[in-house]
Amino acid sequence: xxxxxxxHPGARNPGVGGCHGEGDEAPLTVRVGAPAEGGRAxxxxxxxxxDAFGVPPRSVxxxxxxxxxxxxxxxxxxxxxxxxxxxxxxRRR
Numbered sequence: 498x499x500x501x502x503x504x505h506p507g508a509r510n511p512g513v514g515g516c517h518g519e520g521d522e523a524p525l526t527v528r529v530g531a532p533a534e535g536g537r538a539x540x541x542x543x544x545x546x547x548d549a550f551g552v553p554p555r556s557v558x559x560x561x562x563x564x565x566x567x568x569x570x571x572x573x574x575x576x577x578x579x580x581x582x583x584x585x586x587x588r589r590r
Contacts, residue, residue, distance in 0.1 A: 498580045499560060499571045502527050502546075506538035506566075513549040514590025517567075524567055525587055539563060546572060550583050 501524040503517035508528035516523035529541035539559055547554040552574045562568030574580045 498573075498577060498584070499569060500525060500584060502542070502568050502570055504529060504538060504542055504566050504568060506531060506533040506541075511541075511545065513545050514587050516588050523588070525584065536563075539568075542568070542570070546570060549587060550574065550580060 501522070503524040503526050505526070505528040508530055511528050511530045513525070513527050515526040517526050518524065527542055527545055529538050529545055531537040531541035543554050543557045543559065546557045550557075550572050552572060556573045558571045558573075560569040560571050572580055
């Protein structure tokens with residue numbers, strides 16, 4: 498499953514949830530404590546999404562946007578319907 502995220506590196510309160518904008522396709526907001534240096538924020542993003550979706554970090558891949566705040570990620574899991582339901586729930590937070 499592919500979707501767009503908006504990352505806030507160096508956040509005081511890391512977490513996954515909410516939308517950056519309005520609409521069904523608005524990017525999911527992810528706040529990570531790691532700074533945007535040396536790929537640390539991207540790795541923190543992968544781990545945060547893995548925790549939120551209940552999958553191993555290797556199941557989360559950065560598809561586009563490695564150097565920007567808006568990124569496209571892909572999450573793989575055994576139950577695509579559960580992944581979609583989790584994404585909907587996270588966007589409502």
